[in-house]
Amino acid sequence: MTIALRYCHITVNDVDEALTFYRDALGLEVRNDIASGGHRWVTLGGPAQPGLEIVLSDPHAGRSQADGDTLQELLTKGVLPMIVFRTDDLDATFEKVRASGAEVLQEPIDQAWGPRDCAFRDPSGNMVRINQEPAA
DSSP, X not given: OOOOOOEEEEEOXXXXXXXXXXXIITOOEEEEEEEETTEEEEEEEOTTOTTOEEEEEOTTTTSOHHHHHHHHHHHHHTOSOOEEEEOSOHHXXXXXXXXXXXXXXEEEEEOTTSOEXXXXXXXXXXXXXXXXXXXX
8 A cells, every 4th residue: 555645735815926936936837727616726746746736725715714714814924834845956946936036034054954945935925945955
Protein backbone atom coordinates (compact mmCIF):
# COMPACT_ATOMS: atom_id res chain seq x y z
CA MET A 1 0.00 0.00 0.00
CA THR A 2 1.26 3.50 -0.82
CA ILE A 3 -0.03 6.90 0.15
CA ALA A 4 0.96 10.31 -1.19
CA LEU A 5 -0.22 13.88 -0.81
CA ARG A 6 -2.47 14.84 -3.75
CA TYR A 7 -3.87 18.33 -3.03
CA CYS A 8 -2.78 21.19 -0.81
CA HIS A 9 -5.29 24.03 -0.46
CA ILE A 10 -4.33 27.69 -0.20
CA THR A 11 -7.07 30.16 0.64
CA VAL A 12 -6.71 33.48 -1.17
CA ASN A 13 -8.69 36.71 -1.47
CA ASP A 14 -8.39 36.98 -5.24
CA VAL A 15 -7.70 33.89 -7.36
CA ASP A 16 -6.40 35.90 -10.34
CA GLU A 17 -3.98 37.87 -8.18
CA ALA A 18 -2.78 34.68 -6.47
CA LEU A 19 -2.45 32.96 -9.83
CA THR A 20 -0.04 35.66 -10.98
CA PHE A 21 2.13 34.98 -7.92
CA TYR A 22 2.07 31.17 -7.93
CA ARG A 23 2.25 30.77 -11.71
CA ASP A 24 4.43 33.68 -12.81
CA ALA A 25 6.66 34.34 -9.78
CA LEU A 26 7.06 30.75 -8.55
CA GLY A 27 6.84 29.10 -11.97
CA LEU A 28 4.07 26.60 -11.27
CA GLU A 29 1.91 25.47 -14.18
CA VAL A 30 -1.88 25.70 -14.23
CA ARG A 31 -3.43 22.23 -14.38
CA ASN A 32 -7.14 23.03 -13.90
CA ASP A 33 -9.30 26.13 -13.69
CA ILE A 34 -12.84 25.32 -12.57
CA ALA A 35 -15.67 27.79 -11.93
CA SER A 36 -18.81 26.76 -10.08
CA GLY A 37 -21.46 28.58 -8.09
CA GLY A 38 -19.74 31.94 -8.36
CA HIS A 39 -16.43 30.58 -7.09
CA ARG A 40 -13.28 29.31 -8.75
CA TRP A 41 -10.73 26.64 -7.98
CA VAL A 42 -7.38 26.74 -9.79
CA THR A 43 -4.91 23.90 -9.42
CA LEU A 44 -1.21 24.32 -10.09
CA GLY A 45 1.80 22.05 -9.92
CA GLY A 46 5.37 21.61 -10.96
CA PRO A 47 7.09 19.05 -13.17
CA ALA A 48 9.13 17.68 -10.23
CA GLN A 49 5.92 16.44 -8.54
CA PRO A 50 3.38 15.57 -11.24
CA GLY A 51 0.95 13.96 -8.79
CA LEU A 52 0.75 16.92 -6.39
CA GLU A 53 -1.41 19.99 -6.97
CA ILE A 54 -1.92 23.22 -5.07
CA VAL A 55 -5.53 24.41 -5.08
CA LEU A 56 -6.22 28.15 -4.95
CA SER A 57 -9.71 29.21 -3.87
CA ASP A 58 -11.45 32.03 -2.02
CA PRO A 59 -12.60 31.63 1.61
CA HIS A 60 -16.25 30.96 0.69
CA ALA A 61 -15.61 28.42 -2.09
CA GLY A 62 -17.36 25.20 -1.13
CA ARG A 63 -18.09 26.38 2.40
CA SER A 64 -21.02 27.73 4.38
CA GLN A 65 -21.28 31.50 4.77
CA ALA A 66 -20.27 31.25 8.45
CA ASP A 67 -17.26 29.02 7.75
CA GLY A 68 -16.18 31.23 4.84
CA ASP A 69 -16.47 34.32 7.03
CA THR A 70 -14.31 32.69 9.72
CA LEU A 71 -11.72 31.63 7.18
CA GLN A 72 -11.73 35.16 5.73
CA GLU A 73 -11.01 36.57 9.20
CA LEU A 74 -8.04 34.23 9.62
CA LEU A 75 -6.73 35.07 6.15
CA THR A 76 -7.03 38.80 6.89
CA LYS A 77 -5.06 38.32 10.13
CA GLY A 78 -2.34 36.43 8.24
CA VAL A 79 -2.53 33.43 10.54
CA LEU A 80 -3.34 30.60 8.12
CA PRO A 81 -0.66 27.90 7.89
CA MET A 82 2.37 28.68 5.76
CA ILE A 83 3.36 26.72 2.70
CA VAL A 84 6.98 25.64 2.15
CA PHE A 85 8.51 25.00 -1.26
CA ARG A 86 11.84 23.37 -2.07
CA THR A 87 14.22 24.58 -4.79
CA ASP A 88 17.64 23.59 -6.07
CA ASP A 89 18.72 27.26 -6.50
CA LEU A 90 17.44 29.42 -3.66
CA ASP A 91 19.24 32.60 -4.69
CA ALA A 92 17.86 32.54 -8.25
CA THR A 93 14.36 31.67 -7.00
CA PHE A 94 14.52 34.46 -4.41
CA GLU A 95 15.50 37.02 -7.03
CA LYS A 96 12.74 35.92 -9.40
CA VAL A 97 10.07 36.13 -6.69
CA ARG A 98 11.40 39.45 -5.35
CA ALA A 99 11.39 40.89 -8.90
CA SER A 100 7.66 40.05 -9.09
CA GLY A 101 7.01 42.62 -6.36
CA ALA A 102 6.16 40.07 -3.66
CA GLU A 103 6.61 41.24 -0.07
CA VAL A 104 9.92 39.90 1.25
CA LEU A 105 9.72 38.66 4.84
CA GLN A 106 13.20 37.14 5.00
CA GLU A 107 16.12 37.19 2.60
CA PRO A 108 18.00 33.90 2.09
CA ILE A 109 19.82 32.71 5.22
CA ASP A 110 21.29 29.45 6.47
CA GLN A 111 19.06 28.01 9.18
CA ALA A 112 20.43 26.21 12.24
CA TRP A 113 18.26 23.16 11.48
CA GLY A 114 19.78 22.64 8.03
CA PRO A 115 18.24 24.31 5.00
CA ARG A 116 18.98 27.70 3.53
CA ASP A 117 15.67 29.52 3.16
CA CYS A 118 13.76 32.73 2.54
CA ALA A 119 10.19 33.91 3.05
CA PHE A 120 7.58 36.00 1.23
CA ARG A 121 3.92 36.90 1.58
CA ASP A 122 1.65 36.01 -1.32
CA PRO A 123 -0.83 38.73 -2.44
CA SER A 124 -3.38 37.52 0.15
CA GLY A 125 -0.90 37.63 3.03
CA ASN A 126 -0.12 33.91 3.27
CA MET A 127 3.47 33.16 4.29
CA VAL A 128 5.40 31.30 1.62
CA ARG A 129 8.80 29.89 2.57
CA ILE A 130 11.27 28.51 0.04
CA ASN A 131 14.17 26.33 1.08
CA GLN A 132 17.17 24.59 -0.37
CA GLU A 133 18.73 21.58 1.28
CA PRO A 134 22.36 22.01 2.34
CA ALA A 135 25.04 20.63 0.05
CA ALA A 136 26.05 17.12 1.03
